[in-house]
Amino acid sequence: MKSVLLNIHDKQKELDRTFDEIQEHQKNYNSFVTLLEKVPLKEETSSLLSNVCYALKDNYSTKGILTTASSNTLRDYIPPFNSTVYEKLEAAGAICVGKTVLDEFGMGGTGTTGHTGVVRNPFDTSRIAGGSSAGSCAAVASGLVPFAIGSDTGDSVRKPAAYCGIVGYKPTYGMISRWGMLPFASSLDHVGIFTRSVLDAAIVADALKGKDEKDMTTWDSSSIHLQESVENSKDQKYKLFYIKEIVEEENYSNIKENHRQVIENFNAVLEHCQKNGILVEGVSIDKDLLAKIPSVYTCISCAEATSNMSNLTGISFGPRENGSKIDELMTNFRTKNFSPLIKRRFVIGSYVLQSENQEKYFVNAQRVRRLLVEELKKYFQEYDGLILPCSSSIASKIEDAKDMMKKSDDLAILENHMALGNFGGFPSITIPCGKVDGMPIGLNITGNVYEDEKVLSLASRVEEIIEEEV
């Protein structure tokens, strides 16, 4: 896929086009919580993002601009400070066209739970765009903007990217600062990037990365040059692995047609890779261990989220509710303004952190997290990356999209494996790999921590191969 960012020849024209189309876009897909005013082009900076339009997920603090996390608890919240991501984009001269819809606080996978309504998939508006970074994904998928910022806690950039046929990249944990990013689960949250090519994802990430003294979990990435690596990686030889227990059909009973096609597509991609010098091997990982992925994710994310959202009381920000007593005020606020889904997640989070449960649930989940991560790291010693399909199917119809916890079935691992990227902080990227039933599907490539240059170069190569063969 050619880079969009490197091929913008007339920035004024692009700016005009974007703002001309945005109202229609909003009507069709409902991507935005807040649309920003059109401003004239600024003085050019040395950045490739200078005067380029983008969309920003509404869980990034923007000083003086409404930031809601698509929650009623923040429907009138105006931050008095900027997130580092926004500051860097401003410094680069990029133009934010609006704050995009998410599943409330990032806690969802459908894009249907935001307080301003459902986001629709640009390929088929009767379907979801995926979540939680639904609006940012739709903004890029529809062609409105060349890049958008999302966040990824379990797969919230990488899955919607698959459902909407674009690139979704989640770098190594701590490569991009989370200062000002409204948290879901702090040990799993990552800044994520949507683009229409891997090279563009590298360009945007180069502009955003860096050690931030405001975020103790960031590290010095000044020796990492992503765009350069992708551009200079033409002749690299790579070795990939996939997990048999996730890919092979025999692991599934009553396999559905879409799923079969996803696997067929995946196998075809692997074949093309082999033909083009990328070695791909299937490995076996204990299925019982893999089956724990959704539970570990639920346990850790709900627990951390419950704690993170304890600041939402209506006392110093948020739409103040009534209450003659302070307890009433806080309770009314949280009762009225959290969605039922969020409340259910908090109950889970509270449950696993109770002192009598914490060791056997929460702390054990943290132990299993380590086991899963170490298992992957073992294979990363031998292979450059893990390649897997993002999902068993395409984006579901909006009316079928539910966020109720359901009993684990044999699809659970395939639908949730991308959380491994969050468990270990691994760099992980989704690239489009074809269509099933007219809807986009994607595949996911994950590598070892700090190896973003390798992962992006590798993904770019696979992206190229896919395009050549189609």
Add this chain to the structure above:
Amino acid sequence: MEIKFTHGLVDKYAKDLMFELTEEENQNVLDEFEVIKENMDSIAGMKNISDVEPMTHPLEYEDVVLRNDEVGEELSVEEVLSNAKDKTLEEIIVPKVVE
């Protein structure tokens, strides 16, 4: 020790979290709880994991720099109060907090 999941227990959890659930919401929690408990118990039931170090952070850091003890950015009083609905010139007002 088996915890029986009842409407009462769910209400208690909600109360501890400073919100209230409607009957329907309470029932939804109970419905999900079957699944949750099964999932959590599958983790709790894993053998030979008590020696594994819990993973509290995804990365390990070798050279973390602690912040120098210098005064940095502060909000102005107006900024502190900017999102509060009930305030004086200097403070945020809440209903009286009784110990």
Add this chain to the structure above:
Amino acid sequence: MEYVPTIGIEMHCEMKSNSKVFSPAANTYSKHSNTHVSPIDMGLPGVLPTVNKECVRKSIMMASILHCEIPEVLCFDRKNYYYPDLPKGFQITQSHMPIGIHGEIEVPYGESTLKVKIHDIHLEEDSAKMEHLERESLINYNRAGVPLLELVTEPVFHSIDETIAFLEYIRRVYQFTGISDADMKKGQIRCDVNVSINEEDGSLGTKVEVKNVNSFSNIEKVLECEIKRQIQLIDNGKRDEIEQETRRYDEATNSTIRMRSKVDAIDYKYFVEPNIPKIKIDPDWVKEIQDSIIELPLSRRNRYQALGLTSEDIKILLRERTISDYFDECITLGCEAKMASSWITSIILANLKDEESSIEDFKVQPKDLAKLLSKVLDKTISNKQAKEIFDRVLKEDILMEKAIETSDVQISDEAYLDSLVKSIVEAHPSEVEAYKNGRTNLFNFFVGNVMKETKGKANPVLTKEIIEKYLQ
């Protein structure tokens, strides 16, 4: 029946630093509300904590002073609960890996000492401040995020005196080391007090916690009334009515009142703070910190006792580190201990009180006092004369040497006078001859010459004796 109370203390003390423990806002007192607040202190959405190195340094110092085991890794936890003064809905504290555990410290107790076992010491942040009006409360976030050192003792005290002696000493240590100003008037110290009455067989009785006691005098009151309350119940055969619960002190009724029982106890759901990485504590840094610890008040007290100072004087000298350091410097410069002590405790401190200044800025520094007192010691001048010179230094703003020199002090240095007389006698042989031949009134000629040379300061008695010696 002799009742033995058992008491344990959790002492929270605001630390001294330029900025707060997890945010860069200033850690300072302000008359106005909400003037030193970072988004972090308000718990605004999306904020992240950053750890203040100086607060860690001071915690390690105190952990060392308490002879605690210091862990290899610096680690913080979240203590989760809802309260209007807790903006994040959790406090960042240390629960599973405090900066110091299993310590012990010897504290002065009367004329001897008391060994106190320490459960742990840990670093955490303070909550916001609320002002309660008739129908409303006002919230001020200036205090939110101020660094706190929480010191938890084992239940080792068996009397109010022991408890207070310990608290007074810790406060003194904090002030001496600069870890905290430990100013109770500014609300910098808050204690939770745990009290029980031992069973007949010596085992521990049911423990009752009294929270948030903000002065030592209130702690005394709390201990008195809570011990009395428990003893009364036991006397009436109602020991089982003493419940494990949390109470608070009510000043108006001078009693403790239940806040919540064990059953209602809050589950804080502690878990490791994910936004602060686990940080390896460099053992070299720990050693550096330990080597920098100044001499503690107890050690100084013992030294002063050995020097023969009165306990009154010792108490005054140990009121502030700067006073003790001043005294120690005087001793190093050769002053006699009791003399220096008496000068400092009565004359200098009286002066400082009037001027409202500190001993570090005082015009008379140890080297000046040492000069003055050495003259008293060698009897060159009297104590009275010394006081006059002292006053002149302060009033006339001149240097001590100048004041001594130009003072009405007698010169009584025998060796000096001897050599002076000798040189005068040798310079006037004819007068000596004449005197010896009966011109006795020439005695005054020699006296006059000595006086001229010494600007009138020669001790007349000695001078006469020496001249007589030379004119024999």
